[in-house]
Amino acid sequence: MEYSDEYLSESLPPGFPPEELVPGAVKLEVDGWLERAGSEGSSLISRSVRWTYAMFSELRSNQYIASKSRILVPYWPGLTSIGILDPQHEISGFGVIFTVPSMDEAISTDGELRFPRLNDITVPFLVRSYREVLHLQHPASGTSACWGRCNAQGTWGVMTAGHVVVGASPGSWIKFANGSGGTLLRTEYYPVDASFIQATPPTSPLPLPILHFPASGYPVEVVTQRGTIPRHIARAEDNFGVYKTAQIQIRFSLDNGLQAGDSGSLIRLKTGDAIGLYCSEMRTNDLQYPIVGLAQNFAQAQWALDVSPFL
DSSP: OOOOHHHHHHHSOSSOOOGGGSOHHHHHHHHHHHHHHOSTTHHHHHHHHHHHHHHHHHHHTTOOEEESOSOOOOOOTTTEEEEEOOTTTSOSSEEEEEEEOOOSSOOEEEEEEEETTTTTEEEEEEEEEOEEEEOOBTTTBOOOOEEEEETTTOOEEEEEOGGGGTTOOTTOEEEOTTSOEEEEEEEOTTTSOOEEEEOOOOSSOOBOOBOOOOOTTOEEEEEETTEEEEEEEEEEEOOTTTSSOSSSOOEEEESSOOOTTOTTOEEEETTSOEEEEEEEEEEOTTSOSEEEEEEEEHHHHHHHHTEEEEO
C-alpha cells in the first residue's frame, strides 16, 4: 500500500465527529501525544484518531446501518479494522474491513456503512479474505523489541513476538543472535503474539512509554536488527476497552511489511512511545501481492505478559 498524508486527508470523512461520541481516554491520549510531538500533521492525526474510535464506538453499540451488502457480518473486535484502503487491491477510501480466514475463493463483498449519529457519514465496508506470511528467518529467529521486568517476580528479560518461540515451552532455552541466550518465561501465542524471555538484566534501563490507540496516519519507526525503518499506520483494530484480555488478538496494520527476521521488532512513534511488535505481512490469497504489514498491539502484549517495558 502506498501511504500519503494527502490520500488519508482526502479519504477521511470531512471535519471531526461529534466530540461527545469520541471515547474520553482516546481524546486524552492523542491530545497529549500531539502536544509532545509538535504541530506537524496534528490536525490530520487528530481527525484520524477521532473518526477511528468514534466509528468503533458506534459499531460496538450497533449505531450503524448496513447497505449494499449481501452478507451480514456481526462486529467482532479482533477481526474488524478501520483505516485507509488499498486503491490497487481493494478500493480507494477510508472504511471498515472485516477479515475472514483464507478460502479457496477470495471473498470480495463491498458494501457501505452509514453512521447516523456521526454526522450521517457513509463509509465503505469490505469483507476480505487474505493470507498471512510470518516474517521469521529459517530456522525460526526474530528480533527482540525491548527489555521487560516481570511485575510479579521482578525478573528481567526481553519482549519479542510469540511466534518467534513457537514450539518452545516455558523453561526452554532460547538462543540469541549474539551467542548468548535466555529462558522462555512466558508466551501468549496464540492469540496474543508476544513472549517474554529471561535474560541478563540491563545496566541502566529507562521506562518505555506506551501509546494505546493506533490509527491511520501515525508515523512510526520499526527498530530492526539492520536499522530503523520508517512506516505509517494504515489501519487499526478496536483496542478500546478490550486490550486487557488474552482471549482475542488486537493488531494494527502498517502501510508496508518488512522482511524475514524482523518479527518481534519494536514499533515506536517518533516521540519514543511503543505502539507495537512487528509480526507479519498480509497478502492476497495467491500470495502474489502484499497489502499491509501486521503488528501486535503493544499495550495488549505488555498486559498479557504482565511485564513493565524498558529500553
